[in-house]
Amino acid sequence: xxxxTKFGNALYTGERSFDFVGNRVRWYLIGGALVVLAIAxxxxxxGFAFGIEFSGGSEFRVSNPAAxxxxxxxxxxxxxxxxxSNPRVSIVGGDSVRVQTEQLTDEQTTQLRQDLADAYAVPxxxxxxxxxxxxxxxxxxxxxxxxxxVFLVLVSFVMALYFRTWKMSIAALVALxxxxxxxxxxxxxxxxxxxxxxxxxxxxxxxxxxxDTVVVFDKVRENTSHDGEESSRTxxxxxxxxxxxxxxxxxxxxxxxILPVGSILFIGSLLLGAGTLRDIALALFIGMIxxxxxxxxxxxxxxxxxxxxxxxxxxxxxKAREPxxxxxxxx
Amino acid sequence: xRSARTRFIWLGLIFLLLIGGNALAVLQGTGSWVPKxxxxxxxxxxxxxxxxxxxxxxVTEEQLNQAVSIxxxxxxxxxxxxxxxxxxxxANIVVSIPGVPDQATLERIRSSAKLEFRAVLQAGAxxxxxxxxxxxxxxxxxxxxxxPTDPSDVAWIxxxxxxxxxQLSCAALDERGTNVADPAExxxxxxxxxxxxxxxxxxEVDGGTITDAISGLVPGPQGTVTSEWGVFLEFDSEGTEAFxxxxxxxxxxxxxxxxxxxxxxxxxxxxxxxxAAITDGNPQISGSFTQETAxxxxxxxxxxxxxxGFAVQSSxxxxxxLGFTQLQSGLLAGAIxxxxxxxxxxxxxxxxxxVSVFSLVTAFTLSYFVITYLSNAQGYRLSLAGVAGLIVAIxxxxxxxxxFFERIRDELRDGRNLESSIAGAWRRAxxxxxxxxxxxxxxxxxxxxxxxxxxxxxAFTLGITTIVDLIVVALFTHPLMQMLGxxxxxxxxxxxxxxxxxxxxxxxxGRARFREPVDVGATAQKKSAREAKRxxxxxxxxxxxxxxxxxxxx
Numbered sequence: 001x002x003x004x005t006k007f008g009n010a011l012y013t014g015e016r017s018f019d020f021v022g023n024r025v026r027w028y029l030i031g032g033a034l035v036v037l038a039i040a041x042x043x044x045x046x047g048f049a050f051g052i053e054f055s056g057g058s059e060f061r062v063s064n065p066a067a068x069x070x071x072x073x074x075x076x077x078x079x080x081x082x083x084x085s086n087p088r089v090s091i092v093g094g095d096s097v098r099v100q101t102e103q104l105t106d107e108q109t110t111q112l113r114q115d116l117a118d119a120y121a122v123p124x125x126x127x128x129x130x131x132x133x134x135x136x137x138x139x140x141x142x143x144x145x146x147x148x149x150v151f152l153v154l155v156s157f158v159m160a161l162y163f164r165t166w167k168m169s170i171a172a173l174v175a176l177x178x179x180x181x182x183x184x185x186x187x188x189x190x191x192x193x194x195x196x197x198x199x200x201x202x203x204x205x206x207x208x209x210x211x212d213t214v215v216v217f218d219k220v221r222e223n224t225s226h227d228g229e230e231s232s233r234t235x236x237x238x239x240x241x242x243x244x245x246x247x248x249x250x251x252x253x254x255x256x257x258i259l260p261v262g263s264i265l266f267i268g269s270l271l272l273g274a275g276t277l278r279d280i281a282l283a284l285f286i287g288m289i290x291x292x293x294x295x296x297x298x299x300x301x302x303x304x305x306x307x308x309x310x311x312x313x314x315x316x317x318x319k320a321r322e323p324x325x326x327x328x329x330x331x
Numbered sequence: 332x333r334s335a336r337t338r339f340i341w342l343g344l345i346f347l348l349l350i351g352g353n354a355l356a357v358l359q360g361t362g363s364w365v366p367k368x369x370x371x372x373x374x375x376x377x378x379x380x381x382x383x384x385x386x387x388x389x390v391t392e393e394q395l396n397q398a399v400s401i402x403x404x405x406x407x408x409x410x411x412x413x414x415x416x417x418x419x420x421x422a423n424i425v426v427s428i429p430g431v432p433d434q435a436t437l438e439r440i441r442s443s444a445k446l447e448f449r450a451v452l453q454a455g456a457x458x459x460x461x462x463x464x465x466x467x468x469x470x471x472x473x474x475x476x477x478x479p480t481d482p483s484d485v486a487w488i489x490x491x492x493x494x495x496x497x498q499l500s501c502a503a504l505d506e507r508g509t510n511v512a513d514p515a516e517x518x519x520x521x522x523x524x525x526x527x528x529x530x531x532x533x534x535e536v537d538g539g540t541i542t543d544a545i546s547g548l549v550p551g552p553q554g555t556v557t558s559e560w561g562v563f564l565e566f567d568s569e570g571t572e573a574f575x576x577x578x579x580x581x582x583x584x585x586x587x588x589x590x591x592x593x594x595x596x597x598x599x600x601x602x603x604x605x606x607a608a609i610t611d612g613n614p615q616i617s618g619s620f621t622q623e624t625a626x627x628x629x630x631x632x633x634x635x636x637x638x639x640g641f642a643v644q645s646s647x648x649x650x651x652x653l654g655f656t657q658l659q660s661g662l663l664a665g666a667i668x669x670x671x672x673x674x675x676x677x678x679x680x681x682x683x684x685x686v687s688v689f690s691l692v693t694a695f696t697l698s699y700f701v702i703t704y705l706s707n708a709q710g711y712r713l714s715l716a717g718v719a720g721l722i723v724a725i726x727x728x729x730x731x732x733x734x735f736f737e738r739i740r741d742e743l744r745d746g747r748n749l750e751s752s753i754a755g756a757w758r759r760a761x762x763x764x765x766x767x768x769x770x771x772x773x774x775x776x777x778x779x780x781x782x783x784x785x786x787x788x789x790a791f792t793l794g795i796t797t798i799v800d801l802i803v804v805a806l807f808t809h810p811l812m813q814m815l816g817x818x819x820x821x822x823x824x825x826x827x828x829x830x831x832x833x834x835x836x837x838x839x840x841g842r843a844r845f846r847e848p849v850d851v852g853a854t855a856q857k858k859s860a861r862e863a864k865r866x867x868x869x870x871x872x873x874x875x876x877x878x879x880x881x882x883x884x885x
Contacts, residue, residue: 004679008737009835012744053645063653096653106437130647133381147781155773162766200716200789204723207774207793211727211767215734218763249737252679256733257726259675260668264722267664272657276371276715277664280789284723 008248014241021240024301031178031298038185048188051195054141058104058131060113063096065120073099076119080112092272103131144199151206152176159214163221171303172213175294179209183287197276201283208257208284209291215253216295219246220303235313236304243300254292261285335810342693342806349700353707362707366699369714369788372658374651375429380441380641382422390422394639399424404634405439415710419787424641431648435623441641442596444631446538448574449518449531450483450581451590451602453496456527482532483580483588487517492530501525522599524619529599531592535577540570544632546625549617560625561617562632571612581605595628596640661718668722669695672729680736682820683829686811687732694728694803698796705795714788724796727771731804734767735760736829739812743832749816749824757809764804772797 010016020027042048052059062073070089077087077099088100097120104112109129117124156169163169183205187194223242224235233241261284268277307313356362370377382390382398395418402424403416415427426440479486488496501521514534521528542565549561566574581591582605592602593616601616620628649657669691676684698721705711738760742752775794779787815821824831 005740005835008740009744012741061653063650125650126652128648128650128653130645132645132647133643143781147777150781151774151777154777155770158769158773162769197716203778204774204789204793207771208727210770210774211730214767214770215730215763218766222759245741246737249733252675252733252737253726253730255675256672256729257723259671260665260722260725263668263671264661264664264719267660267667271660271663275657277657277661277719280716280719280723 004248011244011247014244017240017244018247019240020243020296021236021301021304024297024305027297027301031294035178035181035185038182038189042185042188045188045191048184049191049193051193051198052100053132053196054194056103056133058101058109058112058129060099060101060116061092061096061128061130062099062116062120062122063126063128065097065122065126067120068095068097070097072119073097073116076115077101077112080108080115092275103133141199144203147203148206155210159210159217163217165307167306168217168221168303171299171306172210172217174302175213175291175299176206176209178294178298179205179287179290182290183283186286187283192282195279197279198283201280201287204280204284205287205291208288209294212250212253212291213295213299216243216246216250216300217303219243220300235308239300239304243296247296250292250296254288258285258288261288335813338806338810342802345802345806346697346700349697349704352704353700356704356707362703364703366703366706366711366713368654368658369712369717370427370429370647370654371649371715372654372661372713372718373429374649374654375427376432376646376648378426378428378432378437378440378646379419379644380424380426381644383640383642390639395422395424398637398639398641401634401637402426402440405630406436408630408634415712423644435627437643439627439630441643442631444538444628444637445596445640446541446632447514447534447594448536448577449534449592449594450577451529451587451592452483452485452487452517452532453530454527454587454590454602455496455529479532481580482535482577483584484532485588487532488530492517492519495519496528496530499528501528518594518597520594520597520599522602523595527599527602529592529602531594531599536566536570536573538632540566540573541632542567542570544629546620546622546629549615559617560620560622561615562620562625562629563615564613564632566612566614568612571610574612574614575608575610578605578610579608582608657715658718661715661722665718665722665725668725672725676729676732679829681827681829682825683736686808686815687729687736689811690732690803690808691725691729693807694796694799695725697803698724698792698799701795701799702792711791712788713792717788717792720789720792721796724793724800728796728800728803731760731764731768731800732808734763735804735808735812738763739830740835743830743835746832749822749830750813753809753812753816757812761805761809764801768797768801 007016011018060073065072068091070091073089074087090098092098099116101112109131113127113129114124117127120127152173156166156173159169159172160166180202183202184194186192187198192198220239220242223245224238261281264277265281265285268275268281272278353362353364357364380402382395399416399418403414406414406416406426406428414429415425417425417427419425428436432440496519499519499521514537517533518531519529520531544565545563546560547563549557549559551557577591581589584605589604590602591605592599594600603617616628672691673684673688676687678684680687702711702713706713735756738756739749739752742755743749747755772794775790775797778790779794821828821830
C-alpha cells in the first residue's frame with residue numbers, strides 16, 4: 001500500500017495532524033499577502049492588459065505562411081495607405097501570425113487581407129479577418145458581473161440552507177474572493193491579456209472554488225454536528241480534524257481536476273497559441289490551485305473564527321481542557 | 332442487491348431513450364450520430380449584431396424575436412445554406428454562416444430595410460464641407476409658426492429644420508444614421524449616393540403595408556424592356572389607399588414638392604416625380620439599382636423591415652483549417668487529460684481506480700449522447716469553449732468518485748466490513764456530492780442564462796456534465812461498488828483492491844474479528860480509541876458500562 005494511503009490513515013486517526021486552524025493567522029497572512037501583492041503589482045504595471053475584444057479593433061490571422069516572421073506583417077500594415085501604424089503582431093501556435101490593428105472599414109479589411117496574403121505568399125483563404133466593436137467586451141463584462149452577483153446571492157442562500165448556518169456561506173465567499181483576486185492578479189502581474197475566454201475561466205473558478213469548499217465543509221458539518229457539550233474536542237479541534245480527514249481527498253481531487261486543465265493549457269499553448277483554450281485553461285489552472293489552498297487554509301479556519309465564540313461552542317470541549325481524572329473514566 | 336440491479340436498469344433505460352431518440356432523428360434524416368460543430372470548430376463566419384437604440388429605449392423580446400425571424404428569412408432567401416440566426420444575452424443577434432460572406436450577404440443581413448414614403452418639401456445639392464469638417468449642429472426644436480395642413484405643407488420647415496438642412500453634410504450623415512427618425516416629424520436627410528439632400532414631410536406610407544416585392548427590369552414608356560433594374564411593390568388595401576391619397580395630392584404640386592421620396596433606412600433611395608396618381612397600389616422603385624441590389628432590396632421588403640436598427644458589433648471568420656486544428660487540439664488535450672486522470676486513479680486506488688475509469692467512460696458516453704441528442708433536437712452546436720468545458724468536467728466528475736472512495740476507506744478505518752462500509756459511505760458521500768454538484772450546477776445555470784457568446788457553450792457543457800456526474804455516480808458507480816463489494820477480491824481486502832483494511836489501519840474487521848495490533852504511537856492509540864468511543868451508540872455504551880469495560884479502554 002502506498003505511502004500516501006498510510007499518510008491518509010494517520011491523518012484520519014489523528015496520529016498526524018496539521019494545525020490548519022491553530023495557525024490560522026499565518027495562513028490568513030499568506031493568502032492576504034498574495035492578494036495584496038497581486039493587486040499592488042497590477043496597479044504598478046498600470047492595470048490589466050485587455051484583449052482586442054475589450055478595446056475594439058480588427059484582427060487578421062495568417063496561417064501556414066512561407067516564413068513565420070512578424071516584420072512582414074508590420075511592413076505590410078505600415079505600407080497600407082490611411083492606416084495608423086503600430087499593429088500588434090504576434091506569432092501563435094508556431095505556424096501562424098496574428099495581426100491586430102485599429103478597427104478598419106470593410107474596404108480596408110479586404111485590402112489588407114489581400115496584401116497580407118501576398119506578403120506572406122499564401123492564398124487569401126489562409127488569412128482570416130475578424131473585427132470586434134469596442135462594446136463587445138464591455139457587454140460580455142457587464143453580463144459577467146451581473147452573473148457574478150446573481151450567482152453569489154443564490155449560492156450563499158443555498159449554502160446557508162444546506163449547512164443551516166450563514167457563517168459557512170461567509171467563510172466560503174471570502175475564500176472565493178481570495179481565489180478570484182489571485183487569479184486575476186496573476187494575469188495582471190504577468191501582463192497576460194484578459195480576453196473573454198479568460199473571463200469564462202474566472203467565472204468557472206466561481207463554481208470550482210465553492211465546489212471544493214463545500215466538500216470540506218460537509219465533512220466539517222458532519223464532525224461538528226455530533227459534537228455537543230460532551231465532546232472531548234473543542235470546536236476548533238473538531239474542525240481541524242475534519243479538514244485533516246478530508247486532506248487526502250482534497251489533494252486527490254485537486255490533482256485529478258488540475259490534470260485535464262493542465263493538459264488543455266499545455267496543448268492549447270503549444271499547438272494553438274493565444275486563444276480560447278489557453279485563456280480558459282490558464283485562468284482555471286491558477287484558480288484551482290488557489291481554490292484548493294483557500295478551502296483548507298482560509299475557509300475552514302475562518303469558519304472557526306466566526307463560530308468558536310458562540311456560547312454553545314464555547315462550552316464544547318471544556319472537559320478536554322479540564323484535568324482528566326486519574327482513573328481515566330470520562331464520566 | 333436488488334436495488335443495484337434496479338439502478339443499472341434505470342441507467343440502461345436512460346441510455347436506450349437517448350440512443351433511441353438519436354436513432355429516430357437519424358432515420359428521419361434530420362439528425363446524425365455526431366454532434367454538430369460550432370463555427371470555431373468547422374470554420375465559418377460569425378456576425379454579432381447589436382441593436383441601435385437610444386439611451387432610454389429598451390429592446391423587447393418580441394422585437395428581437397421578430398428581427399431574428401426576418402433575418403433568418405432574408406438569409407435563407409439569399410441561398411446561404413446552414414446559416415443560423417439566434418439571440419444572445421437578451422439583446423444581440425448572432426448570425427453564423429459557413430464560409431466567408433460577401434458584401435451583399437452582409438448587407439442583406441444587417442440593414443433594417445425600413446421603407447418609408449415621404450413627400451419632398453425641399454431639395455438641393457450636398458453641402459461641401461469646409462476644412463474643419465465640422466458636423467452640422469442641430470438647433471433646438473421649435474414649433475412651426477403655423478400648423479401644417481397636409482404633409483406637403485412647407486409650414487413643416489421650421490427655422491430649426493431649415494438650419495439643420497443648411498448645415499447638413501451628407502458625409503456627416505453616414506456616421507450619424509437617421510434610421511431612428513420619428514415618422515410623425517419631418518426628416519432632413521440625403522440621397523443614398525450622398526449627392527443631394529432633402530427636407531421631407533412626415534411618413535405617409537410605410538413599408539409595413541407592403542405585401543409583396545419582386546425585382547425585375549423596369550419597362551420603358553411603350554412597354555419596351557429597358558436595362559434598368561427596379562423593385563416592384565404590391566401594397567395591401569390600406570397601403571393602396573394611402574398611396575392613392577398622396578399621389579393624387581402631389582400630382583398637382585409644383586417644383587420639388589411634386590416629388591415623392593422613397594426612404595430606405597433613413598436615406599432617400601429615389602425621389603421620382605409624380606406624373607400620375609397611382610391608384611392600383613403597385614408602384615415601382617427605380618434608382619441606381621443593379622440586378623443584385625434590386626434582388627436584395629426586394630427580399631428585404633418582402634420579409635418586412637426589422638423592428639429596430641442593428642449594427643455589426645463583431646465579425647469573426649475562422650477558416651476550415653483552423654477550425655479543424657482547434658478541434659484536433661481540443662480532442663488531443665481531452666485524451667491526454669483523460670489518460671493522466673486514469674493513471675493517477677490507478678496509482679492511488681489500484682483496482683478501485685478501474686471503477687473510476689469505467690465510471691468516467693460511462694459518464695463520457697452519456698454526455699456524448701446527451702450532446703448529440705440536443706444537437707439534433709435543439710440545434711445545439713459544440714464549440715471550442717464547449718469542448719474545454721467537457722475536458723474540465725473530466726476532473727470534476729472524477730472528484731465525486733474520489734469523495735465516495737475516500738468515504739469507503741474512512742468507514743473501513745472505523746472497522747466496518749466492506750459491504751456496510753459501502754452502504755454507510757454512500758449515504759454520506761451522496762449528500763456531499765449532491766451539495767457540491769448543486770453549487771456547480773447553479774454556477775453553470777447562472778452563466779448560461781446571463782452570459783453571452785462563448786461563455787454559454789462552456790456553461791452548457793459544464794451544466795450537462797454536472798447532471799451526468801450525478802446520474803453516473805448514483806446509477807453506475809454505487810451499484811457497481813455494491814456488486815464488487817461482494818466479490819472475494821474486494822471483500823477479503825486484497826492488497827491490489829485499494830480497499831485493504833489492514834493497510835487502512837482499521838480498528839477491527841469482520842464481526843468481532845480484531846486485526847493484529849499495529850504499532851502506532853501512544854497518542855494516536857488514545858485518539859483513535861476516543862474516536863471509536865465517540866461513535867458508539869448509547870446502547871453500546873450502556874452495555875459496555877455494565878460489563879465494566881469502559882475503565883480499561885481509556
